Amino acid sequence: MHVTEKLTRPLTEAKYLNADNADRYRSIMRIFYENYEKLRYWMYQEEVYAQMTADPYFADYRMEQCQQDLAMLTEWKNLNTIQDTRRVSSIEEFKNKKFRYQMSEYSVEIERLVIRLENLFVEGASLEPTLLERIRLNVERFPKMSGEDPNTVYAWWNDLNNDFIRLNQNYQDYIRDLNSVKAEEMMRTKEFLVFKDKLVEYLRNFIKGLQKNVGVIEETLRLLEPELLKHVLDKVNDYEMSIPRMDVEVSREMIEEKTTGRFESIRNWFVAGEGRENEAGRLFDATNEIIRRITRYAAQLSEKNALGANRREEYRKVAEIFLRCKDMDEAHRMSAMVFGLERPFHLSAEADRETDSMNQSVYDEPAAELTLRPRVRTYREKTGRTSIRDTAQEKAQARRQAVEQMKQDWKRIGELERGGRIDFSDLPVIEPRVRGILLKWLSDALEDGDYAARTGDGRNFALDMTQADERCVVRCEDGNFTMPKISIVFQDRYGEL
Structure with missing residues (x-):
């Protein structure tokens, strides 16, 4: 302040x-x-x-x-x-x-x-996934704005800030309303069950919008070049300085501070920092927590309604059925049907189920077998005698296959080496197995204080961490992932088998 x-x-x-x-x-x-x-x-x-x-x-x-x-x-x-x-x-x-x-x-x-x-409770707040989509489209236009004139850049900048302000204010007001005492009291009433599903679906649609757009916005803002950002914000500041104002003196420093502050607010909302969760992540957690609370209250209301239901008609129907029984024996059988056996015997078996679905009937599953054994201390099961089998040939075959696989892996990794270095930012499309070996080397070196380790074939290497604060994209056959810009520097030649 x-x-x-x-x-x-x-x-x-x-x-x-x-x-x-x-x-x-x-x-x-x-x-x-x-x-x-x-x-x-x-x-x-x-x-x-x-x-x-x-x-x-x-x-x-x-x-x-x-x-x-x-x-x-x-x-x-x-x-x-x-x-x-x-x-x-x-x-x-x-x-x-x-x-x-x-x-x-x-x-x-x-x-x-x-x-x-005066119109606060009439207008209300809302969660609009379309605002996230509009912000994503405007953020993706950052590189294009460097070549536009200041009028166009200023209009684009105002649209981006207005959408961000609406998103930030609306979500805070809406989450506040759902966490208020009035909302808690309403969730405990029977009327809440009427629109519970509609509210949950509304929140889930917003979560889908978060998952679809926030990741793209975060990646775009994280990879934004500082020179490009400064060039675009300078155009916004130039246009602000060109606006004539009556009885107000505005300095260039004040405008630059305001513009930079607004961009930092947008960046901090979507991009997580070291040891700090971004606001989008907190919104995601808060929305999920509200859905869990709504579901819990709805379940409690349903249980309360079920416990308080009027069973008089059901009892009257059961009494009429007993009156139609011909004799006491038929009444006993009817009692077993309605209330269950008086002294039943149960057989249980601990068998692995094929499915965990609660809608699957036990009659749709295969029968379980239960072996009954004598309950005496002297009972011992018979054991069959087996000879010791020689597995030396299988072990040798497995060893040869493992050695051949290691040779192929070292060959593929050797093709990635350039001048004794493997630069993650300059890798071609790699296989998942090669990626696993490289990440294993990174993990071993990061556990060492000098960022050094040894490969499985005996080569010493160290990590080049001079550009670790930058980001690069590693392309793999099964997808891409973003990681710090690190290089592996080997210190000796390949070992021999």
């Missing part, structure tokens, strides 16, 4: 919202604001009085009260005044000082805030 005179001075322009006779002051300011929206910036006292008395609430409002209220609002700097000399026809009229009134800049913004607060 930087303490300035604007920050420490009292904000007298907001007094009319909470002062005595606030109903009159706020009504007058609303009249000025509505006329301001219609491009009528100046008003006379008679015009204000006429619009005030047009409402029955101010039927007893007097002209003297209107003059006093306008004077007080002028003193609080809510209104600017200028003496109107165009209609003066005598010295007496000039002495009475007929004024025209205009809203100040602070008052316009205060009224906008008040109107937004």
Whole structure:
């Protein structure tokens, strides 16, 4: 925080919202604001009085009260005044000082805030996946903006910032509403079950938008070249400096600080740093936690409804069935059918199931076999005698195959070596097995304090970490991955088998 005179001075322009006779002051300011929206910036006292008395609430409002209220609002700097000399026809009229009134800049913004607060619960907040898509498209246009004129760059920059501000504010307001006490109370009511599925689907669609766009935005911002970024932001700053401003002195440093701060806010929202999770990740976790809480509350409500259900009709139906039994023996069989056996015997077997589906019936699975053994201490199972089999030939064959595979791996890795180095940023498309060997070498070297290790064939190597803060993309047959720009530097020749 930087303490300035604007920050420490009292904000007298907001007094009319909470002062005595606030109903009159706020009504007058609303009249000025509505006329301001219609491009009528100046008003006379008679015009204000006429619009005030047009409402029955101010039927007893007097002209003297209107003059006093306008004077007080002028003193609080809510209104600017200028003496109107165009209609003066005598010295007496000039002495009475007929004024025209205009809203100040602070008052316009205060009224906008008040109107937004009045409609806060009507407008509400939302999670819009389309904002993420628009931000992704605008971020991907960063390289293109370096060749555009400042007007186009400034319009693109405003669109990107407006979408980001809407996304940030909307998600915070929406998550706050879902975590409020009112939402907790609502989730415990039966009415919540009606739109539970719709709310969960809405949140899941937003999560899909996060998963689809955030990764692309993060990768684009991470790989953005500093020279390109500076060139684009300089165009934005140039356009800002070219805008003529009345009674305001703006320095180049202030504009550059504002522009850089906005870009850093966007970058920190999508890009994770060292030991710090980005805001998109926290939003993802918060949304998933809300879905889990909604599901848990819905399950509790369902269980409560099931426990409190009226079973009277069911009991009446069971009683009618028992009355239709011919004798006691049939009633016993009916009791076993309805309530279960009185003293049942159970046989259980611990068999591996073919599926974990809860919808799979036991009758659809193969029968399990259970071997019954005598429950006496002297029982011993018979064991069959087997001879020792010579597996030397299989072991030799397996060894030859392993050695041949190692030779092929060393040959492939040798083809990747250039001047005793393997540069990950300059690799061709590699096989998954070769990738596993290279990453194993990296892991062994990173565990050493000197970043040095030895390969399986006896070669000593060390890691070149001078460009580790940069990123490179390694292309593989089964996909690509991003890693630090590291090189493996060998220190001797290949060993011999």
